[in-house]
Amino acid sequence: MTVIDGSFQDVGAAPLVDERAGFAAELRTVGMVWERELIRFVRTRTRILSSFIQPILFLFVLGYGMSTLVGTTGGFDFKKFVFPGIVAMTVVTTAIFSAISIVWDREFGFLREMLVAPVSRGALVAGKTLGGATVATVQGTIMLALAPLIGVHLTVPLVVEVVGLELLMAVALTTFGVFVASRIQRIEGFQVVMQLVLFPMLFLSGALFPLKGLPAWLAVITRVNPLTYAVDPLRHVVFAAQHMPPAAAARFSTGVDLFGTALPLWGEIGIVAGFAVVFLGLAIAGFGRTE
Amino acid sequence: MLTVAPESGAGCQEGAIRHWSRAAIVGTLDVDMSTSVPMPLGGDPPGASSGPRVVHAAGSGTSGARAGTSAVAVGVAAAVEVESLSKHYGEVEAVKAVSFSVLTGEVFAFLGPNGAGKSTTIKMLCTLARPTAGRASVAGFDVERQPKAVRRHIGLVFQDQTLDDQLTAEENLRFHAVLYGVSHEQVAERIDRVLRLVALQDRRADLVSTFSGGMARRLEIARGMLHTPAVLFLDEPTVGLDPQTRALMWDDVLRMRDEEGVTIFLTTHYMDEAENADRIAIIDYGSIVALDTPDALKRQVGSDTVELVTADDAAAGARLASAGFQVSSGGDGLVVFAENGESQVARLVETAGVAVRNVHVHRPTLDDVFLHYTGRQIRETPADRSVGRSMRARMARRR
Numbered sequence: 001m002t003v004i005d006g007s008f009q010d011v012g013a014a015p016l017v018d019e020r021a022g023f024a025a026e027l028r029t030v031g032m033v034w035e036r037e038l039i040r041f042v043r044t045r046t047r048i049l050s051s052f053i054q055p056i057l058f059l060f061v062l063g064y065g066m067s068t069l070v071g072t073t074g075g076f077d078f079k080k081f082v083f084p085g086i087v088a089m090t091v092v093t094t095a096i097f098s099a100i101s102i103v104w105d106r107e108f109g110f111l112r113e114m115l116v117a118p119v120s121r122g123a124l125v126a127g128k129t130l131g132g133a134t135v136a137t138v139q140g141t142i143m144l145a146l147a148p149l150i151g152v153h154l155t156v157p158l159v160v161e162v163v164g165l166e167l168l169m170a171v172a173l174t175t176f177g178v179f180v181a182s183r184i185q186r187i188e189g190f191q192v193v194m195q196l197v198l199f200p201m202l203f204l205s206g207a208l209f210p211l212k213g214l215p216a217w218l219a220v221i222t223r224v225n226p227l228t229y230a231v232d233p234l235r236h237v238v239f240a241a242q243h244m245p246p247a248a249a250a251r252f253s254t255g256v257d258l259f260g261t262a263l264p265l266w267g268e269i270g271i272v273a274g275f276a277v278v279f280l281g282l283a284i285a286g287f288g289r290t291e
Numbered sequence: 292m293l294t295v296a297p298e299s300g301a302g303c304q305e306g307a308i309r310h311w312s313r314a315a316i317v318g319t320l321d322v323d324m325s326t327s328v329p330m331p332l333g334g335d336p337p338g339a340s341s342g343p344r345v346v347h348a349a350g351s352g353t354s355g356a357r358a359g360t361s362a363v364a365v366g367v368a369a370a371v372e373v374e375s376l377s378k379h380y381g382e383v384e385a386v387k388a389v390s391f392s393v394l395t396g397e398v399f400a401f402l403g404p405n406g407a408g409k410s411t412t413i414k415m416l417c418t419l420a421r422p423t424a425g426r427a428s429v430a431g432f433d434v435e436r437q438p439k440a441v442r443r444h445i446g447l448v449f450q451d452q453t454l455d456d457q458l459t460a461e462e463n464l465r466f467h468a469v470l471y472g473v474s475h476e477q478v479a480e481r482i483d484r485v486l487r488l489v490a491l492q493d494r495r496a497d498l499v500s501t502f503s504g505g506m507a508r509r510l511e512i513a514r515g516m517l518h519t520p521a522v523l524f525l526d527e528p529t530v531g532l533d534p535q536t537r538a539l540m541w542d543d544v545l546r547m548r549d550e551e552g553v554t555i556f557l558t559t560h561y562m563d564e565a566e567n568a569d570r571i572a573i574i575d576y577g578s579i580v581a582l583d584t585p586d587a588l589k590r591q592v593g594s595d596t597v598e599l600v601t602a603d604d605a606a607a608g609a610r611l612a613s614a615g616f617q618v619s620s621g622g623d624g625l626v627v628f629a630e631n632g633e634s635q636v637a638r639l640v641e642t643a644g645v646a647v648r649n650v651h652v653h654r655p656t657l658d659d660v661f662l663h664y665t666g667r668q669i670r671e672t673p674a675d676r677s678v679g680r681s682m683r684a685r686m687a688r689r690r
Contacts, residue, residue, distance in 0.1 A: 025472050032469040040457050109453035116419060117470035118442040 029119045030127040037131025040101065041138075051097075051139055055090040059083065059146065062208065073252070074245030079150050081252040084235040085207030087162070088169065091140035092227065095170040096198055098132030099177025103190045121287045125280065128178055133170035140166040158241040162234060165269075169230040172272050175279035182286025205231045212253050223258060226275045229268040232256050236265060368431065370395045370522050370554035371416060376425035378411050385411040387577040388425060393522075393556055393570075398548060400568035401558040402657070408577040409558035410450075413526050416556070417447055430521035443471060446515030446523040446553070450530055452507055456500035460491060460510055463499060464517055471518035485513035488550065489543045505536030512543050516551060523547065525557035529564060541567055562657040571657070573664055580664040589655040592663045595632030597639055600624035600649035607643035614642045624649070 041048070063079035063086075070078040105111040114124055141163055147154050177194070184190045202208075204218075205227035214222065222228050236254040244252075256263045371393035378386040386408040393399040401409045414420040416429055418438035427434045430444035454463050461482060468478045486492040489509040499507060508528065515523050525544070529537040545567070548555050557568070565571050565585065572582040581588060600623065601607040608625050611618045616639070617628040629635045632652040640647045 022472075028469050032466055036455070036458065036462075036466060039462065040455075043457055105455075108456070109449070109451045110455045112449065112451075113453040113455075113467070114470065116417065116442060116447055117467075118439045118472070119470050 026120060026123040029117075029123040030130065033114070033124055033127025034131040034134065037098070037101070037128065037135060041131075041135045048139070051090070051094055052143070054093070055086045055143060056146070058089065058208075059086045059150070063150070074248035076242075076244055076248035076252060080152055080242070081210070081235075082208060083147065083150050083152050084238040085205075085231060087140050087143045087166070088205075088227075088231045088234050089202055089207050090143050091136045091166045091170050092173050092202060092230070093198065094139045095132055095136035095173035096177040096194055098135055098174055099128070099181045100187065100190055100194075101132075102128065102178060102181035103184055103187050106185065107187060115287065121284050125175075125178055125284045125287065129171060129174045129280065129283075132174035132177065133167060136170035136174065137163060137166045140170070152238065153242055155241055158237060161237045165230075165234045165237065168269065168272055168276070169234070172226070172230060172276035172279070175276050175283050179279045179283040179286055182283055201225055201227045204228075206235075206256075207231045210251075210253055211256060223256070226271065228256060229263075229271040233265055233268050233272075368395060369393060370397070371399075371427070371429050371556060373412075373416070373427045374425055376412065376415060376427050377423045378408075378415060378420060379423045384577055386415070389574070389577075389579050390425075391572055391579060391582055393554060395521075395554055396548065396552055397570060398545070398555040398568045399557070400565040400571045401556070401574055402560065402562070402565040402571050402661070403558075403574035404560055407574045409560075409574055410526055412574070413524055413556070413558055416441075417445060417524055418442060443518070444521045446518070446520035448508075448511050448515045448523070448525045448528055450527040452504075452511065454499045454507055454511060454514075456502075456507075457498065459496050459498055460486070460502075461495040463510065464514055467514050467517050473518050481517050481519070485516050488516070488546055489513045503536075505532055505539065508532060508536070508540055509543055512540065512547065516547050516553065519551065520553060522554045522556055525555065527558055527560070529559070529561065537564070562661065565657055573661060575665045581660070585657060588657065588660045592655040592659045594628050594630050595655070596653045597627045597629055597632045597635060598624055598649075598651040598653065599627065599639060599643065599647055601643055602646040602648065607645050607647075610644050611639065611642055616642070 059079070059082065063082050066078040066082070102111065105114070115121075141159075144154060144159065144162065180193055180197075181190060184193065204221050204225050206222060207227070211219070211222055211228070211232070232254060239249070239252070239254055256268065369392035371391075373392065374390050375388040376386060376390070377384065377388050389408075389412065401412065403409050411420060415422045416427055416434060418434050418441050422435065429441045432440040432444065434441050455466070458466070464482045464485065465478060468481060473481055482495075483492070486495055489512060491506065491510055491513065494502070494506065499510065502510065512523075512525075512528070515525075523544075528544070529540055532540065541564070544555055544557075547553055555568075557564075559565055568585065570582065570584050571588060572579050573588075574580070581591075583591070599607065604620060604625055608618050608620055611625070611627060619626050619628075627635075627639060629639070632654065636650055636652065640650070
């Protein structure tokens with residue numbers, strides 16, 4: 001008898017005879033759920049600010065600290081190397097934690113308002129995912145403002161590419177977060193799970209160190225980590241827009257080798273997209289349990 | 292609809308609407324019981340607040356409306372129809388083959404203690420739980436085969452708040468309108484209307500986090516009505532609200548019924564609240580033990596009693612008995628059994644022939660009815676869970 005939790009009881013599997021299967025209505029729902037996420041994002045200024053603190057700390061402490069150790073190759077240093085990784089980190093963290101609003105909604109009852117509405121679970125999850133992903137992309141893009149400080153050169157086409165990749169990454173990670181949130185009843189539980197999953201994933205994704213020349217066991221772990229395939233394309237496009245001497249390109253390399261061959265960019269993007277689709281399906285299923 | 296019955300005209304409706312707010316004024320009669328707390332929705336034991344209602348029930352208002360609703364029974368489709376509906380959770384039979392129907396435009400109350408099966412029944416009707424056996428339809432749609440259609444045609448107000456307090460009142464309503472497929476052109480108009488119906492139009496741009504519990508509850512009722520549902524379900528709608536707010540909420544609900552023609556289905560464990568309903572189903576241990584209008588239920592329990600304290604009880608008793616009244620003498624004063632006790636008071640005092648110091652009319656209350664059918668008193672168990680949750684919510688809001 002689940003009275004408090006909102007995760008009840010749809011008869012989603014039952015054959016429906018519905019008067020309104022309108023795709024337009026579903027789209028309107030997606031738009032409204034998305035809009036709500038944005039309204040809430042804009043209203044919680046403290047959250048916006050606090051979500052920048054960690055990446056900025058990483059960028060300056062790690063970036064400057066390691067730069068002295070690693071040194072400069074052809075005018076390229078560790079700060080520049082780590083910058084795309086930090087942008088990815090901002091996007092990933094914001095995306096995953098945006099799903100916490102679902103657990104929050106469950107706690108406050110608003111999830112119930114959504115789940116009893118005559119709309120499909122797919123539309124709700126899609127709206128939530130797009131909302132969280134938009135917020136994460138915005139946060140990641142704001143981080144780009146630090147690029148001149150680091151010495152990373154930005155062009156309009158580069159920013160467009162970066163925003164596109166951020167969006168893909170954000171959608172993938174938000175679906176993952178929504179899936180976890182669909183299975184978890186309490187805020188504390190969500191935070192614990194996310195800390196256990198998020199940080200290992202971030203540290204072992206190549207966001208903070210090059211993936212070439214790793215010990216075999218570490219190489220395997222990074223290749224299994226889906227985040228690896230989200231971080232690398234971002235770094236690839238950023239580096240492609242810099243004037244890197246060959247020595248620097250060799251030292252701070254991009255690209256992921258899988259089974260001895262270099263994975264093409266679209267292959268990496270495909271992996272991330274596949275990850276997003278799988279977790280979108282799992283997330284929708286997660287909200288479709290029956291009493 | 293109600294207008295089918297001639298005696299349920301606007302005057303009667305008005306009487307029903309103002310039932311609560313006016314009780315205090317109407318209640319000041321010569322009988323001493325009218326000096327009891329004039330707020331019928333008090334948080335005190337239900338029996339204590341039965342005073343003013345006795346006075347009111349003697350008027351034409353509610354009884355007229357009720358008679359009207361009963362008259363509607365012929366030829367009007369039922370808003371809710373339930374046949375042998377059961378729900379088992381493992382070994383536990385939460386609801387045992389209940390059958391009833393709710394008429395269009397009716398205020399129908401499910402009255403029972405916590406755990407009686409009220410919420411489970413409402414969940415099945417709202418397609419939030421699947422029946423183990425039996426059949427139910429709401430607004431003409433089958434709850435098992437057409438859950439989406441059912442949800443489109445019902446409004447829901449839960450025991451726990453389900454508003455987003457970081458959105459404004461208007462944003463909450465707009466969200467709901469879109470999810471319930473209110474057409475784009477109608478959204479603004481409907482929002483205006485429902486906000487006016489609950490008198491929150493001045494707060495439309497305010498964040499819900501600034502609302503009091505009562506305002507939030509009223510906003511939820513407005514939201515439940517936004518998509519012009521056929522049936523508005525209210526699950527324990529007044530738990531945790533103070534008496535004034537409960538009265539206001541009831542004004543809202545009855546106004547919704549009268550102006551929007553919606554059928555109201557509510558569950559409650561407050562006796563005084565069930566009095567507002569046109570018909571009451573008393574549910575206990577998963578079964579309906581009685582179903583009728585509040586007046587009819589009370590009549591089944593027994594007639595009114597009039598307690599008289601006089602200067603000479605023995606003499607008065609003898610005179611009353613010889614005048615044909617059924618009298619028994621209590622320890623302190625006389626008890627006279629009389630149909631329609633209030634209308635008899637003047638005659639009783641006159642017949643007694645001695646100075647009457649005190650008159651008290653007791654009409655059977657729903658407490659008596661409940662006791663009669665279940666063999667025990669209904670207990671006001673605090674809604675611990677919901678209180679805990681709202682406390683938590685309030686604390687979290689401060690973060």
